[in-house]
Amino acid sequence: MRRALYEETHDDFRRSFRSFVEAEIVPHHEKWEEAGRVDREMFSAAGDAGFLGMAVPEEYGGLGQADFRFNAIIGEELQRVGAIGSGMCITLHNDVVLPYLMHATTEEQRRRWLPRMVTGEIMGAISMTEPDTGSDLGALRTSARRDGDSWVLNGAKTFVTNGLNADLYIVAVRTNPQPRHKGISLVAVEDSTPGFRRGRHLDKIGLRSQDTAELFFDDARVPADNLIGDDGQGFRILMENLAQERLGLCVSAISAARTALGWTVDYCAQRRAFGTRVLDMQNTRFRLAELAARLDATQCFVDHLVELHNRGELTGEDAAKGKLLTTELQQAVVQQGLQLHGGYGFMREYPIARAYLDAPIQTIFGGTNEVMREIIGRTLEGTYGSGGVA
Structure with a gap:
């Protein structure tokens, strides 16, 4: 339907x-x-x-x-x-x-x-994270120095999705010494840029077919007209686009949860233990019923966020709420699904096992869920404080 x-x-x-x-x-x-x-x-x-x-x-x-x-x-x-x-x-x-x-x-x-x-x-990629910064963009150290009609980049990036296959990288760099976020700019780096090289193909536990790599810039010379936006405005541009990125993660997580729940229901309907189907055991039904209720309610919220985004009304706080809810629910569904599959859940030939390995990164990339909680937490007083609830 x-x-x-x-x-x-x-x-x-x-x-x-x-x-x-x-x-x-x-x-x-x-x-x-x-x-x-x-x-x-x-x-x-x-x-x-x-x-x-x-x-x-x-x-x-x-x-x-x-x-x-x-x-x-x-x-x-x-x-x-x-x-x-x-x-x-x-x-x-x-x-x-x-x-x-x-x-x-x-x-x-x-x-x-x-x-x-x-x-x-x-193929495009975006390169923000550095080995020592994680979600803290204000601490990035990859630099870009203006030299005539070029920017000269030095530094390293890691956890770059599409890192091996991409042809064009949007790279967050520090173009001036202003503290924290004020000195960040965005530069487009093409794969043929002198001084640019891809590093290791990172060996992940999940999402293995999605290539992830390190990037290195050693006096990499990029044309000045590859600057995206104005000098020093990179962080503002990043923040404007993070809501859509997190909405995409919401959609992916809730869809993964629905698929994993389907696999688990089908398996429990076929598997028998102690003379009855596993799905007919009250403990199994209760656990799956709770997950199904949470999934349907969360799906309604995600659909609402998509509608808000199409109207240009999606806020960073709501996108953070969506990412937190959906990715935590995805973890719960795949963990319960693996448990109900029993020993077969530990076998990679069963999709629930691969889903179990793919799921954890969802709470990490696009900003960790700890960061999502912080973003939401900053709005609590104004939204739910005295007089804040209608």
């Missing part, structure tokens, strides 16, 4: 993308999990099929569909088949990277990059 969030055009898009996933991703997912990265041909095929840059205006080759529901469908369908690792190159490109290049760039930059990002010729 179609959720109220979606309309007929979204159903058509879902059918089309589902067919793409079944043909281009599912048959290769296990191979890519072993290799630690996807084949670029799949990403190019996504561009050919119209699944990249849907929000990009038509004048730059996109569909001009600035409707996040299309992005949400992509995330839902990838989680439906348990292949988010292989499809994350698409969701990161659409949900996280493209907004920077659409809204914070010059006309010349948009014409230079956007058409090739829509076709899949260019």
